[in-house]
Amino acid sequence: MLETSARLLRLLSLLQAHREWSGADLADRLGVTPRTVRRDVDRLRELGYPVNASPGTGGGYQLGAGAELPPLLLDDDEAVAVAVGLRTAAGQGIDGIGETSVRALAKLEQVLPGRLRRRVSALNAFTVPMLRGPAPSTVDPAVLTELAHLCRDAERLRFEYRDHDGTPSRRTVEPHRLVCSERRWYLVAWDVDRDDWRTFRVDRVTPKPPHGPRFAPRTPPADDLAAYVSAGISTRAYASHAAVRLLVPLAEAAERLPASAGTLEPDGPGACVLRTGAPNLDVMVIHVMMLGFEFEVLEPAELTEAIRTARDRLARSLARAGGSGPRTRDGADRTPGPRNGSGAAW
Numbered sequence: 001m002l003e004t005s006a007r008l009l010r011l012l013s014l015l016q017a018h019r020e021w022s023g024a025d026l027a028d029r030l031g032v033t034p035r036t037v038r039r040d041v042d043r044l045r046e047l048g049y050p051v052n053a054s055p056g057t058g059g060g061y062q063l064g065a066g067a068e069l070p071p072l073l074l075d076d077d078e079a080v081a082v083a084v085g086l087r088t089a090a091g092q093g094i095d096g097i098g099e100t101s102v103r104a105l106a107k108l109e110q111v112l113p114g115r116l117r118r119r120v121s122a123l124n125a126f127t128v129p130m131l132r133g134p135a136p137s138t139v140d141p142a143v144l145t146e147l148a149h150l151c152r153d154a155e156r157l158r159f160e161y162r163d164h165d166g167t168p169s170r171r172t173v174e175p176h177r178l179v180c181s182e183r184r185w186y187l188v189a190w191d192v193d194r195d196d197w198r199t200f201r202v203d204r205v206t207p208k209p210p211h212g213p214r215f216a217p218r219t220p221p222a223d224d225l226a227a228y229v230s231a232g233i234s235t236r237a238y239a240s241h242a243a244v245r246l247l248v249p250l251a252e253a254a255e256r257l258p259a260s261a262g263t264l265e266p267d268g269p270g271a272c273v274l275r276t277g278a279p280n281l282d283v284m285v286i287h288v289m290m291l292g293f294e295f296e297v298l299e300p301a302e303l304t305e306a307i308r309t310a311r312d313r314l315a316r317s318l319a320r321a322g323g324s325g326p327r328t329r330d331g332a333d334r335t336p337g338p339r340n341g342s343g344a345a346w
Helices: 004-017 023-030 034-046 077-090 098-113 114-125 141-153 225-236 249-256 279-288 301-320
Strands: 049-052 060-062 157-161 168-181 185-191 198-199 205-207 240-246 263-266 273-280 295-300
Touching: 004 023, 004 034, 004 060, 023 060, 034 049, 034 114, 077 098, 098 141, 098 249, 141 168, 141 205, 168 198, 168 225, 198 225, 198 301, 225 263, 225 273, 240 279, 249 263, 249 273, 273 279, 279 301, 295 301
Parallel strands: none
Antiparallel strands: 049 060, 157 168, 157 205, 168 185, 185 198, 240 273, 240 295, 263 273
16 A cells, blocks of 8 residues: 555545546545545645545545635746746747657646636747747647547547648547647547548637537557558548658658658668558649658559659750750760669669
8 A cells, every 4th residue: 555645645646647536546546445534635735735525425535726726736837837837839830849748738727726827828829939930820729738648548629620731520529639740739539420520720720619428449550650641631531542662761751751651661771661642643642852862662553653754844844945964975864864673763
């Protein structure tokens, strides 16, 4: 059995990790009796932690927001500084800490007093970040934390969604996880009406409460949800799909290519395979040529022909402009053609 101090910390962690617990569930997790749980909850209250309790068979314990911050955590100024930092990291999609920031922010805002919430909101509203490169998609941190809570508590989400062309639709989903790419957030969820898994850009989501009821979590569509989302936004979303062998090591390609370029697979020490998509083969030609690597087309065969067509068109344009590709002494054009899966490279 856990010692009292360790058990109190474990109880507090459980209350922060889930919106509501029954007394029996907490007793089972802690390995104690329901009576001990009640005594431990009273101790947390004496320490200043706002634990709410609802009676009856459907009741339970819930960590609520209080008039004072719980002791031994943060003073007012520290709490504001942490919340602002977490909101900034969550909203800008900083690599490696974005998803963690949302989880931490969801826990902090659960117990943040109203007066401090207003200070945090005012500071965020009147602060303009200066970023390098193009501005990221605008995501309201409040929406992120709302989605994080619904994922955590396994509650259905209702929202309005705007497609890439701005067409609105109403969706009801069972949210599973938030996934952060370089500068965008995505929600992986089970679409109740379409009876299938879907990926939604969070900057296009407008929650429409009330939410609920709760649901039993489903088996996720993949073990690696980051790879699943990457494949969805780079390949599955498009009509034309292709696989090309990049003649560089996997680590080098992964460092230079964003997740939106496609998914990478190892293919020996000096190469890797990129699986990607595009609206049509003409766009695919531009896409693979702009990758910045030499490559071999693995599939489809039509892509090789489309590249040849593009090469010939460029050669004719160069000729009309007074330029040409490299030629032999007898005048034959030596401009290389694309190689397909049989082996040759650009």
